[in-house]
């Protein structure tokens with residue numbers, strides 16, 4: 001099977017995806033009989049390119065600019081891709097304009113794979129219904145814990161199980177800040193500056209530090225795996241800006257670590273509630289032993305009491321891998337339905 005695909009966004013993730021297709025093209029053909037042909041790329045300010053015969057991957061990897069500028073909705077209308085890969089910037093306030101890009105692609109009958117959390121957290125049900133109506137897939141494994149198959153395990157690996165609680169550490173930047181405050185004795189500001197120097201935190205780091213990114217991921221898990229209908233603002237949220245080095249060191253003296261813990265749980269009345277807040281957790285427990293940019297999720301279910309997935313060293317390449325896995329599942333015709 002050959003899938004002509006197009007990338008919306010050609011930043012860290014888009015570029016990693018092209019490199020991944022080059023690296024894994026042969027293995028995909030051999031193992032799952034799948035050929036991926038990149039026929040288009042759209043960016044915001046570096047132009048767009050479409051070639052239905054397939055782009056020269058080596059040339060687009062070297063290219064700084066791709067072609068003439070083209071509004072992204074026009075690109076989606078004109079590009080004959082069977083699947084669009086959404087890797088434009090996340091807008092945590094309303095998911096736009098990526099939400100309209102996903103709508104447009106699905107409406108024209110193309111599959112969509114999104115690494116972008118915005119469309120998923122604001123309109124997952126609408127987009128899933130639209131995909132169903134059009135007989136295509138809407139996939140978004142990379143939106144939570146990058147390439148780790150967290151949504152896949154929750155949806156496909158636990159049939160019939162009742163997910164009662166999901167708990168974890170989903171934001172790498174804040175976890176690295178807390179780690180540096182403990183292991184290097186840095187003050188909060190110095191640790192934040194270090195994560196920015198490493199290219200992890202944004203120039204405006206409030207989305208990470210204030211817990212918004214973690215809230216978006218928690219809401220996605222609650223909505224997709226526990227049947228909730230939460231927006232980021234519905235998550236009870238507290239960030240790490242008020243944490244001092246002394247708090248971190250005092251916790252360590254008591255065998256504990258402060259972690260930005262994300263949790264979605266089902267209350268007695270059946271409602272799902274979600275929170276993100278710094279918590280003191282045992283240093284040698286699952287969450288307490290997560291250091292640096294590593295992420296973790298624990299599923300508490302009526303069948304498997306606690307199932308844990310840990311992802312070490314996430315980055316654009318692991319995110320790209322999650323998108324590739326979505327493409328493979330798409331080729332296998334997997335339905336990506338959520339808990340209702």
Ligand SMILES: NC(=O)c1ccc[n+]([C@@H]2O[C@H](COP(=O)([O-])OP(=O)(O)OC[C@H]3O[C@@H](n4cnc5c(N)ncnc54)[C@H](OP(=O)(O)O)[C@@H]3O)[C@@H](O)[C@H]2O)c1
Pocket residue numbers: 008009010011012013014042043044045046047072086087088089090097115116117142143146314315316317319
């Ligand atoms: N980095 C990761 O490891 C990671 C992990 C999980 C999820 N994600 C998600 O993946 C997405 C991409 O991340 P990234 O790190 O690759 O971001 P990035 O490096 O900032 O790249 C964003 C790309 O999107 C393009 N873009 C922005 N607005 C656009 C628009 N209106 N139309 C067309 N293209 C547009 C930009 O175009 P220009 O080049 O012209 O600016 C750029 O090429 C984000 O939603 C992010 O949250 C990333």
